[in-house]
Amino acid sequence: GEDVEQSLFLSVREGDSSVINCTYTDSSSTYLYWYKQEPGAGLQLLTYIFSNMDMKQDQRLTVLLNKKDKHLSLRIADTQTGDSAIYFCAEILPMDTGRRALTFGSGTRLQVQP
Amino acid sequence: DTAVSQTPKYLVTQMGNDKSIKCEQNLGHDTMYWYKQDSKKFLKIMFSYNNKELIINETVPNRFSPKSPDKAHLNLHINSLELGDSAVYFCASSQAGRGVGKLFFGSGTQLSVL
Numbered sequence: 001g002e003d004v005e006q007s008l009f010l011s012v013r014e015g016d017s018s019v020i021n022c023t024y025t026d027s028s029s030t031y032l033y034w035y036k037q038e039p040g041a042g043l044q045l046l047t048y049i050f051s052n053m054d055m056k057q058d059q060r061l062t063v064l065l066n067k068k069d070k071h072l073s074l075r076i077a078d079t080q081t082g083d084s085a086i087y088f089c090a091e092i093l094p095m096d097t098g099r100r101a102l103t104f105g106s107g108t109r110l111q112v113q114p
Numbered sequence: 115d116t117a118v119s120q121t122p123k124y125l126v127t128q129m130g131n132d133k134s135i136k137c138e139q140n141l142g143h144d145t146m147y148w149y150k151q152d153s154k155k156f157l158k159i160m161f162s163y164n165n166k167e168l169i170i171n172e173t174v175p176n177r178f179s180p181k182s183p184d185k186a187h188l189n190l191h192i193n194s195l196e197l198g199d200s201a202v203y204f205c206a207s208s209q210a211g212r213g214v215g216k217l218f219f220g221s222g223t224q225l226s227v228l
Contacts, residue, residue: 041221042219099162100214102215106155
């Protein structure tokens with residue numbers, strides 16, 4: 001089946017903006033999510049967007065949604081070294097049993113150079 | 115107080131052994147999950163329980179047996195461990211319904227099968 005796709009790696013300099021992209025699979029997804037995973041830790045929810053929105057801003061984070069192209073992006077303004085982590089986009093998809101569960105993209109490793 | 119706690123954090127064992135990972139959440143959530151993260155950081159759902167009832171079982175070998183004694187606990191028992199079981203296993207919890215996209219993760223159990 002189709003996968004939630006992300007580029008694997010992004011390197012930016014401290015203070016620059018980072019843009020992490022994701023292509024999701026289900027055009028009927030109601031919510032789309034961004035999670036962050038720091039080394040040695042579990043994932044934590046960063047932000048999410050409702051499908052009737054094009055954009056959502058939350059402090060340094062901006063989420064853009066293009067439903068026509070099933071494209072989701074996360075922009076981090078003024079990227080800091082503490083933003084170095086793996087970022088996962090996610091959507092809720094039906095499983096084999098018909099129940100729905102959060103399905104993650106392959107993750108984008110963001111490296112911030114001082 | 116840790117919201118979702120799982121033990122142990124590291125588990126090193128020989129092929130063929132049986133091992134268990136425990137998970138507890140104090141968030142009052144109805145739904146708990148086990149996810150497996152492989153060496154490429156790809157995350158895949160294994161099981162989901164809602165109020166002690168198994169609702170998702172994603173083509174996981176029957177050597178893996180989850181057990182939920184109450185809605186705050188979801189343990190994972192693995193029989194006859196194989197090399198390919200080496201991964202990081204994450205427990206997570208969420209509210210049911212609209213909350214299923216907002217997962218709270220434990221810090222993971224890194225399983226190494228030698």
